[in-house]
Amino acid sequence: MARIYPICSSSGGNATFIGTRGHGILIDAGCSFRSLKNSLDLIETPLSGIEALFITHEHIDHIKGLLQFTKHTKIPVFASPGTIVQLRTAVREPIPEDVRIYDIVHDVYQSADFEVSAFHTPHDTPESIGYTVKYAGKKLAVCTDLGKVTSEVEKNLLGCEALLLESNYDPAMLAKNLNYPADLKRRIAGDKGHLSNNAAAEFCGRLIESGATKIILGHLSRENNTPATAEKCTADYLRSRGMHRDRDYILEIAPVMTQGRYIVV
Numbered sequence: 001m002a003r004i005y006p007i008c009s010s011s012g013g014n015a016t017f018i019g020t021r022g023h024g025i026l027i028d029a030g031c032s033f034r035s036l037k038n039s040l041d042l043i044e045t046p047l048s049g050i051e052a053l054f055i056t057h058e059h060i061d062h063i064k065g066l067l068q069f070t071k072h073t074k075i076p077v078f079a080s081p082g083t084i085v086q087l088r089t090a091v092r093e094p095i096p097e098d099v100r101i102y103d104i105v106h107d108v109y110q111s112a113d114f115e116v117s118a119f120h121t122p123h124d125t126p127e128s129i130g131y132t133v134k135y136a137g138k139k140l141a142v143c144t145d146l147g148k149v150t151s152e153v154e155k156n157l158l159g160c161e162a163l164l165l166e167s168n169y170d171p172a173m174l175a176k177n178l179n180y181p182a183d184l185k186r187r188i189a190g191d192k193g194h195l196s197n198n199a200a201a202e203f204c205g206r207l208i209e210s211g212a213t214k215i216i217l218g219h220l221s222r223e224n225n226t227p228a229t230a231e232k233c234t235a236d237y238l239r240s241r242g243m244h245r246d247r248d249y250i251l252e253i254a255p256v257m258t259q260g261r262y263i264v265v
Contacts, residue, residue, distance in 0.1 A: 002136045002265040004162055007031065007039040009218040009254035013061050016142050016164055016218075018133050021045060025114055026053045027131055027142045030061045031257070033068035039258045047073055051111060054104060055079040056121070057128035057145060058086040067093040078104035080118060082127025105129065119156040121146040124192045132156050138265050144168075144219040147191040149203050157207060162214035162265040164254060165204065167234065168194035169224040177224055194219070197230050201237035208238065208249050214263050218254035227253040 003024075005017040014030040021044050029036060037047060053075055056062055066087070070077065077095075079087065081103055087095045095101065102109075105127070109116040115134040120127065123145045130143035130153065141163035146153060157163060174185055187193050195203075204215055217230050231253050235245055245251055252263055 002138050002140060002162075003043070004140060004164060004214075004216060004263045004265065005043055005258070006164060006216060006218060006254035007036060007258050008256065009164070009220070010256040011061060011168070011219065011221045011223070012256070013064060014144060014219060015039075015065075017043070017045070018135060018140055018142075019045070019049075019113075020136075023049045023051070023113070025116065025133070026050055028056055028062040029053060029065040029069050030063060031065055033065040033072065035257070036065050036069070042258065047075070050075050051114070052109060052116070053077045054109075054116060054118075054131055055083060055087070056130060056142075057123060057125040058083050058091050059125065059145070060092065062145075063087070063091065067095060070095060070099045076100070076102060078102045078109060078116075080105045080120075080127040080129045083125070083129070086126060117156070119152050120150075121153060122148055122150055122192050124187065130156070132160065136265075138162065140265060146195055147193040149195070149199065154203075154206070158210040160207065160210075160212055162216075162263060163207070163212065164216040164218045165200055165207075166195040166219040167197050167200035167217040167225070167230040168219050169221045170197050170226075170229050170233070173229070174221075174224040179223070188221075188224070194221070197225065197233040198237075200230070201234040204234050205238055205241050205243065208243055212249065214250045214252075214265060216252045216254050216263060220253070222256065
């Protein structure tokens with residue numbers, strides 16, 4: 001039985017576990033190494049039960065715990081070629097050359113239990129990616145940090161049964177935020193920025209029509225969104241399309257830091 005377990009999810013840190021109690025994979029390591037370990041303990045999964053770590057891109061909220069992770073474990077790490085270059089040269093704590101990072105874009109990851117594939121997402125990095133995961137007969141996905149839903153994103157996510165999807169900001173809150181300069185607002189709302197609540201809601205409708213039954217909204221901005229705002233936007237839109245919550249789909253909001261909750265698929 002598959003589980004999607006958001007370990008942390010916000011503009012400050014992101015990491016997601018997919019698997020079952022005691023065994024699985026991680027997507028991103030955006031909280032501290034200690035927090036990763038403590039969070040996995042809540043679902044009775046030791047680090048030895050993690051078979052691989054997949055990085056979406058090199059922004060600090062996705063790799064904060066990566067260097068310590070590579071120092072304390074021999075768990076293989078995967079990323080896109082563009083991200084690998086950045087991890088070696090352009091981040092605050094570069095990953096040493098003797099730590100091998102595998103190219104996930106050109107070689108699908110396959111093990112006895114998992115098949116993990118990457119797809120490109122439009123974000124302000126050299127090669128940001130999202131992931132689809134086939135596990136226990138289910139197709140799952142994690143997709144954050146995208147300014148818009150491209151044809152590549154849609155092609156990969158349609159047909160997923162469950163996924164964590166970005167719902168980063170409320171346009172009205174972003175527009176009124178006096179602490180954000182105009183150029184930062186343009187970056188966030190641009191085609192290589194983040195997905196708004198409205199765009200996420202509309203895409204959720206298409207995902208449910210293609211078979212999705214469980215959706216977690218994640219990577220919410222703590223400055224330009226609230227869990228209640230994101231949840232209401234998507235739930236209201238889906239209701240307007242004749243889709244009934246808890247009958248046609250289950251909707252959850254990923255917490256900033258785990259509360260030990262997960263979605264069973």
